Amino acid sequence: MVKTGRFLSMSKPRPLSLRFLPEQFCRSLEILFTDIDDTITQDSLLTAPAYASLWKLYEHGIQVAVVTGRPAGWCDHIARMWPVRGVIGENGAFYFSYRRDKNRMERCYLISEEERLEGRKKLEKIRERVLRDVPACKIAADQAFRITDLAIDYCEDVKPLKPSEIARICRIIENEGAVYKISNIHINCWYGNFDKVSGIKEFIKNELDLQLSEIPDQVVFIGDSPNDEPMFKELKHCIAVANIAPYLKQLKSLPMYLTKSRAACGFSEAVDIILKKRKH
């Protein structure tokens, strides 16, 4: 049997090649959500072609919203200066959207100011315990620019921690009743009922005055890793860049499409195909 498509495999369906992306969908696409790290960056740099792809989307009237675990300080800059409609940051704790017509930044949080203050106090305890019990880790260098979460560096500016050390950090966080997500460089933890999917839904509700369920065919997400799986599960149209390949077996919810190229090159590949099919 020749396995060429998502639904021909006898085991778990596989993501489709981008050539199967329907032209009708490309024409109706209104908003593109994208991850940052290893999706529009390559070797930790935002590449010129990937940034140019963001501009191409802007010029073709497709709105872009970035979805990331990166800190509020970064998000403030991105929302203000990049050709994007908004940024969902700190794993969905908030979104920032800069209104160019009014010269005003909109900041919408998914938890109240009291909850944020209370959460920060409780995260201090996790910080102390983690640094005491797992001395090989560090608090992430970008922690000063965060509002709602604590980012523990296990692989960015420190020698990669052993799996047992990562597990120890996760147990401490659980023990303190916080939520955590492991990215490719940090363990992010927080208090509050939000995630990237709820951030996307809030963004669509407030910024577009719609529900995600009303516009499944006008939205796409592009990501690269297991921490993007909630979007693969929730959004009808998702694309992963090729560097996700080693993780596909462990995912329960797969992206619908897969690029040929890795990371930033894969992002540009997807944008070019979407824009080309949009013309047909």
Ligand SMILES: [Mg+2]
């Ligand atoms: Mg990523």
